[in-house]
Structure formats: C-alpha cells, structure tokens
Amino acid sequence: MxxxxxxxxxxxxxxxxxxxxxxxxxxxxxxxxxxxxxxxSLEEYNSMMKAAKNAEYLAMIDRSIEQLASGKGTVHELIEVDDE
The missing domain is CATH 3.40.1620.10 (YefM-like domain)
Structure with a gap:
C-alpha cells in the first residue's frame, strides 16, 4: 500500500x-x-463488491434461520407443475 x-x-x-x-x-x-x-483496480473493486453482497446474502439467510428457529416461519403448500 x-x-x-x-x-x-x-x-x-x-x-x-x-x-x-x-x-x-x-x-x-x-x-x-x-x-x-x-x-x-477495477478487478479489486469488483471482488470487494462481490464479497460485500455475499456477506449481505449470508446475513439474510442467518436472520431467516433465526426467525424459523423462534417459530416465526410460515408453512406454504407447494405448487404442482404439470410435466408436459
């Protein structure tokens, strides 16, 4: 540096x-x-942005897991698709 x-x-x-x-x-x-x-460099910038977005995504998944664990989840029926 x-x-x-x-x-x-x-x-x-x-x-x-x-x-x-x-x-x-x-x-x-x-x-x-x-x-x-x-x-x-642009390459380094893109790498940093990708890492930041990945960290945000993983944090969202962690929050979702915590919500499910605390009973805040909702059960939905699966939509069936015809195989034509």
Missing amino acids: LAVNYSTIRNKLKEYCDRVTDERETVIVTRKDEKNVVII
Whole structure:
C-alpha cells in the first residue's frame, strides 16, 4: 500500500495507475483536511463488491434461520407443475 500526496499523483497519474493494475498495488491519495481517497483496480473493486453482497446474502439467510428457529416461519403448500 502506498500513500502519495495529491500533487505527486497528479504529476505521475499513469505511473501510479499502472502500479495499481499491473502490481495490484493500493494507492492512498492524501489530501488537505484528511479528505483522502484510495485508488484500487477495477478487478479489486469488483471482488470487494462481490464479497460485500455475499456477506449481505449470508446475513439474510442467518436472520431467516433465526426467525424459523423462534417459530416465526410460515408453512406454504407447494405448487404442482404439470410435466408436459
């Protein structure tokens, strides 16, 4: 992980973008008033978003299991489909 100030990143943007994509580096761009930002590759971003969505889904399943265990479930009849 690299920390680089705004002026440096502006002057060497291509170099740092290449490091992010080619070397899987994370770059923290430091700015005034601690309004810092992070540069990561699209691949890394997509991976993080997928992991977050998976965590949300698993939490939903856990909540559903807890509801069933506490007797808050509802029984439904299955719909039969004709095999034609």
